[in-house]
Amino acid sequence: MKAATIRDVAERAEVSVASVSRVLTGAGPVTPATRDKVMEAVEALQYVPHSGARSLSTSKTQTIGVILPDLYGEFFSELIRGMDLAARSLGYHLIVSSSHDDAEEASAAIRSMRGRVDGLIVLSPHLDAANLATSLAGRLPILLMNGGAGAGRPSIMVDNHGGAVQAVEHLIATGRRRIAHISGPTGNLEAETRLAGYLEAMARANLPTTVVEGAFDQASGLDAGAELARRADRPDAIFAGNDMMAVGAMLALQDAGLGVPDDVAVVGFDDVPIAGLMRPGLTTLRIHIAETGRNALERLVRLINAAGEAVADTACEVVRPELVVRPSSDPATHAQTTSGDRLRASAGSSPLEGENPQ
């Protein structure tokens, strides 16, 4: 009744377990005759190697862990999709662990990964957690995507500052002056860097700043948008710290009877799929999210394969967001986007398209 082991196969095939192992792993010399006997037994017994046991003896799990703060929203799901695609093609499995708000939880999650994964990708927007990660992981290869706190460690980060500056400069260039910012939560590195970029660009242009703190989700964007809409010195543009808040803000503005972009322009960050589906389409800073995920995973695998020797890869790779102008900030783009091309482009802009989705 129990699942067959390598020993059962060996007995039935009347060979040693070593031969079975050699046949199944493809390594080592094997006579066609014994190979056939083994394969026959494997078929008959419906044998499938126990990957846990294999891992223990090879000390390779062919699994990589992904630690992230949450799984909510399109940003993370796109990222994971890219990672999963890469993992599949490289023969790796993906084990995800989310909902790590604070550093303590995150480090516990990291700890529980030992012996379960060959490497880790850590997305932690909290500085503390990032430090903990590097120390707790021991000799486990780690790739940081924590928003910039991975000095001297292999990492990938988005140029949040540069992106924010681009956003603000775009708004200024299109004639906006009272530009408000809906920031991400305090303590979040990405959020703080984007805020800093906004402040710097505004200062450089000698414009007054307005900041409302959000929480990187739609609801907080809605609240912030509503608040800004009520103000006496209502802004003529809003730069939100991410797309989800931008979407919320846009709805709040519309609900308040304000036109986007006529009364208020809106710019987001990330270019999640929904950004191109909103009406008006949301101007944003495009990160090829899925592709970035794929890239991260591939780099980690490279790191794993080079374990020990080449510690040369200690660089921080920077992803430069690209400004995508859509109607939410520029009425001039309205015309182009009345055809379906925009949606198609939006859906198919990444090399990593899903197949057969439901």
Add this chain to the structure above:
Amino acid sequence: MKAATIRDVAERAEVSVASVSRVLTGAGPVTPATRDKVMEAVEALQYVPHSGARSLSTSKTQTIGVILPDLYGEFFSELIRGMDLAARSLGYHLIVSSSHDDAEEASAAIRSMRGRVDGLIVLSPHLDAANLATSLAGRLPILLMNGGAGAGRPSIMVDNHGGAVQAVEHLIATGRRRIAHISGPTGNLEAETRLAGYLEAMARANLPTTVVEGAFDQASGLDAGAELARRADRPDAIFAGNDMMAVGAMLALQDAGLGVPDDVAVVGFDDVPIAGLMRPGLTTLRIHIAETGRNALERLVRLINAAGEAVADTACEVVRPELVVRPSSDPATHAQTTSGDRLRASAGSSPLEGENPQ
């Protein structure tokens, strides 16, 4: 340089490995004195138990595998989010494996899970794969969510037929008569059941049917919507097989200069987050996606814990979708939805809200 093992800890603490194990697992009697010695050594050596090895000896991995066709779109990400939340609170890890278009790929994925997981949740809209799953899994507890092909197996399925009927009846009740359907891809069980529901409801009302096949993604919804908009006998309502296609169709209609819902009403299926964020808000059939995911995981864990004995759980749990009327099908709801309440409700309608999202 290598990570410390239980033996290293035992040596340093001057006790046996058994005592170390007892302290760490909490099982078995231990003197406070030895406990302290062990803990000291654990601290000093930064020891973390090797979960792979532990799994091998306990034959429990504390990991469950999720096999799904794709990771694209909000449906799956929401589902996984719910599962992940439940897994965390139950002390389980989640290993996801997607992009299994055909039955062969899916069964390969299932096979590779042996020895790596304690149970499996399989979402396969292909009947073949479902059958394969049940046979390939061996003695591994399995929960099917494949759209209805899990006769006699623990499974959860959505009442796709009933949902489709609800959608059509709603459209008829609001005065629509030329109701077209954008179906999911042929061969997909969910798609076919929803189509059947549409056909049946239309036949019952003595109305002529129009069906355009889509692929459950936005792009195909866009194409289908454009085609329907061009037709001489343009429909006055579209029921799409899922929300993503409904969104695409809505954009195509708007791009064609048609008003939603004035010229054409649109209804989707699933109630993914974006449904409530579209303008107009999309009428749809709500499945509490994340909650369903959580429920699935909890049930599988129950199955795992009862392994062997109670094979009583062989039921097919049915999730009944609930019609959520939004402006895309009913202008009358416009008024209520100009306030932010709708968004908030949409974002917070599930008990499973994410925290600290980015």
Add this chain to the structure above:
DNA sequence: CTGTTAGCGCGTTCAA
């Protein structure tokens, strides 16, 4: 209460 030992299932030397 503690230590010794035998597996868990597999890969992998090392002789033969």
Add this chain to the structure above:
DNA sequence: TTGAACGCGCTAACAG
């Protein structure tokens, strides 16, 4: 080319 034996790191019996 093959097979016997060892070890991966840990838990769980069983003695002491």
